[in-house]
Amino acid sequence: MSILVYIEHAEGKVKKTSLEAVSFANALAAQTGEGEVVAVALGTVDQAELASVGKAGAAKVLHGADARLDAGVIQAHASAVAQAFQKVGAKTLVLAKSSLGDAVAARLAIKLQAGLVSNVVELPNTSGGYTVKRSIYTGKAFAETAVTTENKILAIKKNAIDLRTDGADASVENFDVQLSDADFAGKITATERATGEILLPEADIVVSGGRGMKGPENWGMIEDLAKVLGAATGCSKPVSDIGWRPHHEHVGQTGVKVAPSLYVAVGISGAIQHLAGVNSSKCIVVINKDPEAPFFKAADYGIVGDAFEVVPKLTEALKAEL
């Protein structure tokens, strides 16, 4: 018996969120005695990169190298993972919550007749039943969720579990996936990826600007601060609605939800919908000239002042220190 972990990768690198999922599975296996952790990766990935998944606690990686699986074809990935689940005799599948992960896990819940819990923030409580704590209402609350099925799927919220890095390299085994034409019902005709940028959903530090930035021409200041921090840039909903910034930078309840170590909000008042998208951040810094801005109540550190004065000074201070 094993715990299976579905691994996502981008441009040849295994995603940090997937390594968190492996770390979660490793801790879960130690708790429940469900045997070793086996990861499954689909599409073209370097063998050494896959072996390094062992550092997070996987004993073995099954690699379905079929190039048709490079793109995120939801049904094909669901079929392949279901086959891996049967192959290793798993009862539990762990994966990172993501746009692809959610879509794949949902289909797997039916294929495997498995209770699926998403946004998991802690290891399950297995003393008398099986309950899992999950984040709900976009981080405004938690729910204890009772899973009643023998097979279980847990989708782990980003940054909810400490990353394990001290394991040994995993063995990588070729995994022959059987796929039908029906698994490729959707044909991916093109992919557009932002290049040279740190991706917002994955970023460990995020710098966001709001209407207080007064116009898109002032975003260079946000980008300079982000660059020195190695951060992704985001924005509030009004900013993306006006068209100052692209939609994929909109952070909030109906935009991208982020959970970085550090979130810096510049000129954002802190509407409840924006807070819901950032309230899983470990540390929040707010810069706003309005001392009554509601965001200060959610912040760890704050500076009351004009962004146009404070941000360049902060960028310089960081350059000197980092």
Place this chain on the structure above:
Amino acid sequence: MKILVCITHVPDTTSKIQFAANNTKLDTTGVQFIIGPYDDYALARAVELRDQTGGKLTVLNVGEAETEPTLRKALAIGADDAIRVNAFPKDSFFVAIQIAHYAKEGQYDLILMGRESIDFNGGMVHGMVGELLGMPSFSPVMKLDLEGSTVKMAREIEGGKEMIEAQLPLIAGCQEPIAEWKIPNMRGIMSARTKPLNVVEPVSQETQAEATSYQLPPAKGAVKLIDKDQVGELVKLLKNEAKVL
């Protein structure tokens, strides 16, 4: 062309979340309920597609009687008729089973819903319904156009998007900017009163992963304010106290 849009009935995005009955249910005192924002995008696009192709647009919600104003709003926005599956939506699996049952009966060409509900944020129902009906499912879909029976979509991926072509029938979990939200006009509101809202009984089904109790996050400590002329102090605190640099 038969389109089904599945909507959720959720607290408004500005709602302060609190729990009642010994933390076993949402305290709905003073909470205004709305169509899930992502479902609103799905509905808006479905109205446009129905107007473009003709046919019929049905809206469905799994919920008890208090969700009927939400369904009436969807009718006012442009749905032709509504189905309310008369049951409390206990978990995603239970909801997916109900939708799949009625969708199978209705033989829909296109099933749209939001990428996720904004209460439980699972983002699971579209995929579950797809698997139950043996139909392809795509999410999160930010663009969806029809060319005959070919559906051309853009799906958001981390840091970009994929362009996808597929054939009807299919299911899509939608998000912005697939369409502009539609606001009901007076004519829509008046006509919604007379459009059919059919109440059907649920299919018997056990739950698989049901929430049993709720908690609020611990209260946040007070903000530490730093003088605007002392930004170096903030850098030191982030490095040495918060340890995030």
